[in-house]
């Protein structure tokens with residue numbers, strides 16, 4: 001600080017900053033400390049909710065930025081303005097997306113000022129094992145953002161009439177390891193996406209499903 005010069009106060013109402021990230025593209029960074037349960041940023045300052053079966057929702061799903069929410073609705077973010085939709089994935093995230101009410105990013109593990117705000121994408125792919133390489137830098141990084149299910153995996157599963165999935169020991173063994181990982185980072189809801197993907201592969205159509213492992 002030099003004498004006689006006006007100093008701009010280092011103060012901002014915004015608790016988060018959007019800038020280039022070492023993980024990928026632009027990311028979200030904390031400007032202050034957050035504790036578990038704190039809302040860090042809205043998913044998007046401008047967002048709207050539409051019916052999940054509408055053509056608009058299906059088209060927007062290609063961006064992978066829509067959030068499936070309660071009562072078969074999806075939240076579509078306005079990406080002309082930065083927001084929580086810019087959060088990068090981490091295999092050891094410090095935040096999570098909530099889509100009940102307003103879509104928002106909430107802290108799940110204390111975040112220090114300057115730290116990147118990360119979430120777990122929970123993407124499940126089919127026959128694309130190397131689709132999304134991960135550069136999150138976490139000690140336990142899985143190497144890929146997506147968890148892939150192959151046709152071979154699906155051959156070890158059977159869909160019951162009630163749309164739940166029955167697996168043999170081979171597939172159960174493979175998923176058990178990932179299940180332990182998901183548990184360790186509090187992301188067990190991804191198991192439902194895995195079960196739903198297995199049903200889609202087996203039935204070749206979208207379907208709702210009850211988590212089965």
Ligand SMILES: [Zn+2]
Pocket residue numbers: 090091092134135136137138140141142143144
């Ligand atoms: Zn990672």
